[in-house]
Amino acid sequence: MRLQVWAPGARTVDVVIGSGSEVQTHPLSRSDSPRPGWWGAEIDGVGAGTRYAFSVDGGDPRPDPRSAAQPDGVHAASEVVDPAAFGWTDEGWSGRDARGAVFYELHVGTFTPQGTFAAATGRLDHLVELGVDVVEVLPVSAWDGPHGWGYDGVAPYAVQNSYGGPAAFAAFVDACHARGLAVALDCVYNHLGPSGNYLAEFGPYFTDKHDTPWGAAVNLDDEGSLEVRRWICDNALRWFRDFHVDALRLDAVHALVDDSEQHVLAQLAEETAALSTELGRPLSLVAESDLNDAVMVTPVADGGQGMTAQWADDVHHALHALLTGERQGYYADFGEPGVLATTFTEAFFHAGRWSSFRGETWGKKVDTSVHGGHEFLGYLQTHDQVGNRAVGERIGHLLSPTRAAAGAALYLLGPFTPMLFMGEEWNASSPWQFFTSFxxxxxxxxxxxxxxxxxxxxxxxxxxxxxxxDPATRENSVLRWSELGEPDHARMLAWYRDLIALRRNESVFTDDDLRAVRVEQTEKRVVLHRGPFRVVVTLGEGGDVDLGGEGAELLLAFADATVEPQVVGGAVRMPAEGVAVVRTA
CATH class of the missing domain: 4.10.910 (30s ribosomal protein s13; domain 2)
Structure with missing residues (x-):
């Protein structure tokens, strides 16, 4: 088997085979194949399961920058993995485009007490019954320690061993496909974690040319960057090809600073499109971007970055500010009446508007004649918006069940591609806190x-x-599945199931033309218009809400009060706090 590594500045490179007392060292030859700066050699007796590491210029053996597995941790030797060894059963899977699908953000390590892919597989039927289309898995690339969010990964090609490793991830994807669930994987290319990052010993993976919140930037446009870009793109394509993943969520792409003639995102978009044609199924790229610029979802041929869709944090901020009344930090600009209406019809609120949090005018207006709502993900909660709070409060910790239910109705029946955060659907009591295990x-x-x-x-x-x-921080963040049998949690779960079923069964809710959306908003009342449907929300002011004529039908309702919403004549009569979904005549 040929073992090879890119180390353009090295004088010598050796590969160390085995572990413990059974170690062999073999020199590699500089061959400039597959590209300049590569070293390699054919080594007899090497196959799946073999441990190996590289020594550059006589230094300590280090894991392969393209390691497929780190069974002994990120500081130890890599393991050879045969990607063809897994017995896939998803030959009939035709794939799923991300746009318009119902996403479910899932952290493997806290989805179940075991925190493994195998345990998560045992809960997939719950997602099917909920109506989920795409399971978005938080990062699985290996990091230091058994527990973490996944954003401190240092071995982007390796699947976290405490989750079960690469074979377990393949089995999880296969099980999802068997149930009609697509899989999206969260990938972090803008930085590496603080422990186990040995890339700089091999080559110019980082550059001082740009700054990021995490230190030196990944080298996308400096000397040696062509190989670093190849390292990123090959990684992304590998998840699609070898693990049958359907979509990638790309973390904080605004931190991928790239002054090249073609941005690395556009390069990846073109290569993903080519692989999609080759594999015969849709492959999606979903960007998390703070830029508020539809250039992300503009085709490469039209001068854009070619992403399939992008997160729209402004949707979250508008909903959060409306429902909670919070105005600190970046919520400061989202509290005025009309902000939600603007966001639901334009995707971004900060679109050439002043951002007090950033201290400058921010974003660009979306051309809604070109871009539809399904190119933007809308949500009430995410791992960031929950976990980056001091004590990891979910929206249900901040709101009454009725207000939480109202937020769900607005975004699930809104014009965007909706995304739930795990446990949201039953108003889980467990927080989701920031935890590490270095x-x-x-x-x-x-x-x-x-x-x-x-x-x-x-x-x-x-x-x-x-x-x-503290290990207790991770333990406190684990979902409590026993709650599903408790009345209040079961009621919320039924609400989410009904909303998603309505969205699926009525074509107007999958129409993503933002120009067809209308929102009436005051400080204490919101009415979302979707064709003949109305989502009516009251936030402290009840009474009759005119529906424009008699013959309306109340489809769904949720309220804390003993008086439920009801249709009376040509209006829906609402309690002080409640949400109703009505079909007008």
């Missing part, structure tokens, strides 16, 4: 102090902020 005590202490210091500046005491390194 073995290095100094790094662990620094992370703990940093978290507490960050929120201490906002008035939280050190005792109130959960310690990321």
């Amino acid at each position: 073995a290095d005590p100094e790094l662990g202490e620094a992370v703990s102090k940093g978290r507490r210091s960050e929120f201490g500046e906002h008035g939280w005491s050190a005792e109130e902020v959960p310690d990321p390194q």
Whole structure:
């Protein structure tokens, strides 16, 4: 078998085979194949399961930058994996385009107490019954320690061993496809974690030419960048090809600073399109971008980055500010009446408007004659919006069940591609907190102090902020599946199922023409118009809401009060707080 690695500045490169006392060292030859700067050699006796590492210029053996598995941790040797060894059964799977699908954001490590792919597979039928189309899995690329969010990965090609490793991930995807569920994988290309990142010992994977919130930027446009771009694109294509993944969610692409003639996102979009044609099924790229610019979802041929869809945080912010009344931080601009209406018809609120949080005019207006709502993901909760709060409160911790139900109705029946955060559908009581498990005590202490210091500046005491390194923080974040049998949680679950079923069964809810959406909004009332349907929300002011004529039908309703919404003549009579979905005559 040929073992090879890119190390353009090296004088010598050796591969160390085996572990413990059974170690063999073999020199590699500089061959400039497949491209300049590569070293390689054919090594007898190497196959699936073999441990190996590379030594550059006599240095310590390091994991392969393209390692497929790190069974002994990110500081140890890599393991050879045969991608063809898994017995796939999804030959009949034809794929699923991301646009308009119902997404479900899932963190493997807290979805079940076991925190493995195998355990998560046992809960997939719940997602099918809920009406989910796409399971979006938070990052699985290997990081240091058994537990973490996944955004501190340092081995982008390797599947986290504590989740079950690459074979377990393949089995999970296969099981999803067997149930008609597509799989999206969250990928982080804008930075690597702080422990186990040895890439700089091999070559110029990073550059000081640009700055990012995480330090030196990934090298996309400096000397050696062509190979780094290849490392990213090959990684993405590998998830599609070898693991049969249907979509990739690309983390914080605004931090992929690239002054090249063609941005790496556009390059990836073109290569993904070519692979989609080759495989005969749709492959989607979903970007998380802070730029508020539809250039992300504009085709490459038209000068865009070619993404299939992008997250729309403004939808979340508008809903959150309306329902909770919070105005701190980036919610400051989202509290005025009319903001939700603007966001639901334009996708972005900050679209050439002043952003007080950023201190500048931000974003660009979306041409709604060109871009539809399904190119933007809308949501009430995400891992970021929950986990980046000091104590990881879900929306249900901040709101009454009725207000949470109202938020769900607005975005699930709105014009965007909807996304749920795991447990949202039953108003899960468990928080979702920031947690890590770094073995290095100094790094662990620094992370703990940093978290507490960050929120201490906002008035939280050190005792109130959960310690990321405490195993209890992860344990507290695990979903409590026993709640499904409790009346209040079962009621919310039924509400979500009914909303998703209505969305699926009525074509008007899958019409993503933003120009056809109308929202009437006051401080205490919202009416979302979708064709003949009305989603009526009251937030402290009940009474009759005119429907424009008699003969309306009440389809769904949720309220805390003993008086449920009801149709009376040509109006829907609402309690002070409630939500009703009505079909007009």
